Amino acid sequence: MTVSHHPDRALLLDYATGALSEPFALVVATHMALCPACRHEVSAMEAIGGAMLEASTDCSQAQPEDAFARLMAHVEAVPGEHAASQPAINDPALAAIPRPLRDRLPASPDQMPWRRQGPIETVFLPCDVPGYRVRMLRIAPGRGVPRHTHRGEELTLVLQGAYSDATGHFGRGDLETADPTLDHRPVADPGEQCICLAVTSAPLRLTGRLGRLIDHFLDI
């Protein structure tokens, strides 16, 4: 698996400093479980931040070699998708979901209470942050999400299969960031269901000809 689409550096920095909202942090953490590059980048940000904090509190005792050693130890310690400490899971569909998200699911993806919404199926996950929506999204092979734009930000992480929109092709581990400037219609690749984690900070707005008519009824 090669991850091609990553969170931008500002998003990773917000994650590393704890400034990111919890629903978006869930998406970034799940992406990181599938992406060694972003794990290392966030680890370096956290280590550098920690070293700077230490240096600012006790300049007289700070040793550059100590800070570097701690940084490298921290980078090496970040667990990945196949960390040995994780217990074995017999359900392949559940095992394919990285740990940060797996702990939030009500059941294995094969057994979740998917609710059909037009051409897609969704399962909403509990979310305490006002305005945000956290949902699992399942798109049948070759089918598309209705054309829409965004009233806020949307982070979409592919967990199984793949989809394409006007901005590119997204496979397992890829993360797409969308905002009100993006009007798109993601279409799943043929041959395999596409399952995504999608988090929005405000409701979507359907924009196609039919979408404008049913926007108030199709609550995505």
Ligand SMILES: [Zn+2]
């Ligand atoms: Zn990444």
